[in-house]
Amino acid sequence: MFATTVESGVLQAHRPDTRWLATGHDGGYRTADAAYNVSVPEGFDRTDLDAYRTERREHAGFTTAGPTLLTGVDLTHARGARAGPVTVLATAGVSNPAALPMAPTGEPSAPGEDPAPPGTVNLLVGTTRALSDGALATLLSTAVEAKTATLVAETGFTGTTSDAVVVGCDPTGQRAAFAGSATPVGAATRACVREALRASLDARYADRTRPGSVADAEYGVRTERTADVFQP
Template sequence: MVSFRLEHEARALVWEVPDGWVALGSASVGGGLTHPRWVSNLDVGDDFRRTDLAAYAAERSAGLGLAGPGTTLLTAADVRQVEHAEVEGVRCWATVGVTKPTWPVPPGGSQHGDAAPQGTRTMGEHPGPAHHGPPSPGTINLVVAAPVPLSVSALVQAVGTITEAKAQVLVQADVPGTGTASDAVVVLCPDPSRSDGAAEAFAGVRSVWGRRVAAAVHATVAAGLTAHPWRPGGSGRPGVVW
């Protein structure tokens, strides 16, 4: 099973991934369908401006003693505030920051909410010229580990389930958005090609494993949002939602 630790001084979360596991992730560094030996979630601070993300991730990974292929998530939220939940074998970890909630299609058809690759601007920072002052943390990063092999299709379904569960929490909490412009997710499970049993074919919201994934994500994001709720005008410009 995946092991987890918090590196306080390095401001990082690290997951050690067993040999023979597979991941599907949306991270800009080490994302896609991969066989990582580790996953990290790095606190970059609220003044992060670097765009050489692979080089930056390599520097931080070396400092953490991480070797081999891996996946790196970035956030301006304090990673020490990580939340965790487990539902019937599915484990979920989340760092939750919603200072800059975002709708997929911004109200009025504005395209100002379009997201660049994660980390190319500070975690949800508005790209338009109207934004002034220091940006605030605003990223929801999720790492989910399932104990059973999932087919590639089921991994994709799991990403959709995770996204829906996260969005449900935000809607239920009256947050004006379904996430932030820089959210990322990683799903981990044993590689079906190296398993003796058949892979699970489904992970949608009404499948057995999808239901468990959704419940774990919902509980984790809800805990993070309760601890650090969204407040209108938190960006310094009341009523403005990117």
């Protein structure tokens, strides 16, 4: 399975020669021995993100580069779950929820707004099965769907403005052709995302109040703009 270590505000998920697919600033496909989730301090304003990620990994004693996510959530609230060939690690903060109303007002988004702080729901997903690049992309979709379903059930929000996901597979493992919801890999991922995410939310909000709506949240946003529908 994927080995997990936390040092100096950096969480490492390690397995040699893993094939990763990541969203976010340094996203895309890559092969690396590890992926990371880094907790940033309150008031974080660094813009040189590549250099910052490297500094934090090396300060924590992790010399192996790999896809790296950032979060405003303290890693004492990180939680993991395992099922079958899948391991999931989650950190969850919902100070900046994003709502998609089904009856939008048509108002344009306000220009020039400052970016929301990194409250963020981050997921690191690893499977010991070997997946093609296409199946790894499907695994990413499966994890995001499970994240959304869990957040809607737990908070009423579909996500935050800065959610990010990294998925990885072992290219030398038993081959799995698919990773959708009905497959063994996909079903295990859905269960792990649900359990890890709920546990992280419970830890993060054990002594503070979760926002009950976008209006209650400090940095909530609503997509009120509309789009023109056409028949191709």
